[in-house]
Amino acid sequence: MTQVEPWGVRFDFATQRPRDDGCGGFVLQMLTGVPYDEIARRLGWTGDSVHHSSWVEMRKVLTGLDWQFDEPVLAKSWDDVQGLAIVHVREDHFMLYDGENGLFYDPAELSGPQQSSEQVPIAFMAVRPPQSP
Numbered sequence: 001m002t003q004v005e006p007w008g009v010r011f012d013f014a015t016q017r018p019r020d021d022g023c024g025g026f027v028l029q030m031l032t033g034v035p036y037d038e039i040a041r042r043l044g045w046t047g048d049s050v051h052h053s054s055w056v057e058m059r060k061v062l063t064g065l066d067w068q069f070d071e072p073v074l075a076k077s078w079d080d081v082q083g084l085a086i087v088h089v090r091e092d093h094f095m096l097y098d099g100e101n102g103l104f105y106d107p108a109e110l111s112g113p114q115q116s117s118e119q120v121p122i123a124f125m126a127v128r129p130p131q132s133p
Contacts, residue, residue, distance in 0.1 A: 009101075010098050010100075011030045011031060011033075011096065011098070011105060012030060012033070013030060013105055013111070013113055014026045014029050014030050014036065014107060015108075015109060015110055015111070015112070016107040016108060017108070017109075017110050021050045021051045022045075022051040022053075022107075023053070023092075023094045023095070023108065024043070024052070024053025024058055024094045025039045025043055025051060026107035027058075027086055027094045027096045027107060028043075028058060028061055028062070030096050030105050030107070031084075031086070031096055031127065032065050032067065034065065039061060042060075042061045042064060043057050043061060044057075052092055055072050055088075058094075058125075059125075065130070066130035066131075067127055067128065067130060068128040068129075068130075068131075069086075069125050069127045070125060070127075071125070072123045072124065072125045073123060073125070074123050075087070075121040075122065076121075077120075077121065078117070078121060080121065080124070081097055081099060081121055081124045082099055082126060083099045083126050084096075084097070084098055084099060084100065084127055084128070085097045085099065085124040085125060085126050085127060086125045087119075087121045087123070087124040087125075088121070088122045088124070089117075089119035089120060089121055089122060090119065090120075090122075093108060093119070094107075095107065095108075095117070095119065097124070098113070102115060104116065104117040104119075106119065
C-alpha cells in the first residue's frame with residue numbers, strides 16, 4: 001500500500017489498533033469528525049466487550065448527525081464503489097473510501113489513508129455530509 005501526501009487527505013485518520021474490533025465506530029469518527037467515545041455512546045457500546053457494528057446502527061448514527069446516505073449496494077470490485085462511501089469488506093470489517101480523491105481509510109491499518117487497498121469490497125453505502133443552511 002502507498003501512503004498519500006497530506007494535501008490530498010480529506011478526513012482525520014483513526015486506527016482501531018491494537019484492538020481488532022470497533023471498525024464501524026472508527027469509520028464514523030473519521031467521516032463525521034465526532035469523537036470515538038461519542039460515536040460509541042450513540043452506537044450503544046459499553047464497557048470492554050467486543051464491538052461490532054451493522055449498517056442499521058451506522059445509519060442510525062448518521063441520521064442523528066444529519067448525514068444523508070443511500071441504501072447499501074453490493075460491490076464486486078472497487079470500480080463499483082462511487083463517491084464518498086462506507087464500505088463493507090471481509091466478514092465483519094468496515095472502512096471509509098473517498099472516491100473523489102481515490103483514498104482508502106482503513107481503521108485496521110496503523111497509518112493512513114492509503115492510495116490502494118488489498119481489501120475486497122462486499123457492499124458500500126454512499127454518504128453525504130449535512131447540508132449547510
